[in-house]
Amino acid sequence: MMVYHRLYWSLWLFSCFRQNFGQELQFPEPANGAVGESVVLAPVNPPSTSFLITQWFFNSTFIIAVVSGVTSVNSSYEGRVRFDINTLALELQNLTLNDSGIYRLETSTVGAALMKGETSLQVFEKISSVRLIDPEELLIEDDSSASITSEGTGSITSVEWMKDNSPLSPSNRIIFSPDNRSVSISPVQRSDSGEYQCTYRNPVSSETAKLSLIINCEC
Numbered sequence: 001m002m003v004y005h006r007l008y009w010s011l012w013l014f015s016c017f018r019q020n021f022g023q024e025l026q027f028p029e030p031a032n033g034a035v036g037e038s039v040v041l042a043p044v045n046p047p048s049t050s051f052l053i054t055q056w057f058f059n060s061t062f063i064i065a066v067v068s069g070v071t072s073v074n075s076s077y078e079g080r081v082r083f084d085i086n087t088l089a090l091e092l093q094n095l096t097l098n099d100s101g102i103y104r105l106e107t108s109t110v111g112a113a114l115m116k117g118e119t120s121l122q123v124f125e126k127i128s129s130v131r132l133i134d135p136e137e138l139l140i141e142d143d144s145s146a147s148i149t150s151e152g153t154g155s156i157t158s159v160e161w162m163k164d165n166s167p168l169s170p171s172n173r174i175i176f177s178p179d180n181r182s183v184s185i186s187p188v189q190r191s192d193s194g195e196y197q198c199t200y201r202n203p204v205s206s207e208t209a210k211l212s213l214i215i216n217c218e219c
């Protein structure tokens with residue numbers, strides 16, 4: 001009788017493990033956020049069974065835990081985190097650059113199977129105040145050099161240039177700085193006249209500045 005009892009117990013445990021074992025909590029993709037805004041980190045496959053313990057961690061520090069319905073929050077996150085017990089989603093508000101890193105979710109379901117998953121968050125400062133600085137001097141074809149410099153604030157991950165709505169490509173006369181923030185044209189030709197656009201981008205924002213350049217004839 002004892003033997004049967006033990007066998008059933010093992011089978012029951014085994015079936016619980018089989019259901020959840022190796023089932024990772026999955027996240028759609030690494031998340032991006034903007035300074036001062038909010039982000040929601042939610043697994044795509046939250047378990048349907050009830051949870052005994054659910055915990056979220058950032059890098060290796062503890063953020064929030066829910067144990068049998070009782071929630072505790074790390075005091076340094078007080079007032080800016082929300083947790084949804086049904087979806088296991090964590091909402092982080094008022095993001096700072098320091099929130100970039102790895103977020104780990106762990107939950108123990110009935111049957112003691114542990115499910116884990118992790119995702120990453122990268123926080124960017126929104127781009128603003130992008131402008132182009134006019135070369136100002138009179139530009140004469142075949143004689144002058146023009147240098148257009150851009151500036152702006154925020155976390156800049158790429159800089160793109162266009163002229164008259166077509167991408168501006170480097171050539172033997174058109175040279176970009178290593179960070180692409182300025183371009184120099186030397187010597188200028190009449191065909192360099194037109195509208196230049198410079199776009200600063202990151203995954204959460206972009207901004208474009210424009211400048212018209214007039215190249216004068218040598219006459």
Ligand SMILES: *[C@@H]1O[C@H](CO)[C@@H](O)[C@H](O)[C@H]1NC(C)=O
Nearest residue numbers: 060061062063074075076077
């Ligand atoms: C709370 O978070 C801070 C970092 O924001 C960390 O240094 C601290 O260890 C955490 N507290 C606990 C109890 O994990």
Ligand SMILES: *[C@@H]1O[C@H](CO)[C@@H](O)[C@H](O)[C@H]1NC(C)=O
Nearest residue numbers: 036078079080093094095096
């Ligand atoms: C957001 O964070 C900033 C700087 O850390 C702080 O000054 C501000 O009070 C916070 N706002 C809220 C709504 O928590």
Ligand SMILES: *[C@@H]1O[C@H](CO)[C@@H](O)[C@H](O)[C@H]1NC(C)=O
Nearest residue numbers: 035036094095096097098099
């Ligand atoms: C980010 O972390 C650095 C160093 O740990 C700290 O000096 C700074 O005040 C933090 N910034 C914010 C916005 O919390």
Ligand SMILES: *[C@@H]1O[C@H](CO)[C@@H](O)[C@H](O)[C@H]1NC(C)=O
Nearest residue numbers: 058059060098099100101102
């Ligand atoms: C968290 O981890 C990431 C990547 O591992 C690291 O770049 C970041 O500085 C860490 N942040 C904190 C506040 O520990």
Ligand SMILES: *[C@@H]1O[C@H](CO)[C@@H](O)[C@H](O)[C@H]1NC(C)=O
Nearest residue numbers: 157158159168176178179180
């Ligand atoms: C500069 O722009 C070119 C394309 O115009 C791109 O291939 C290159 O990666 C950019 N470099 C930087 C540092 O953004």
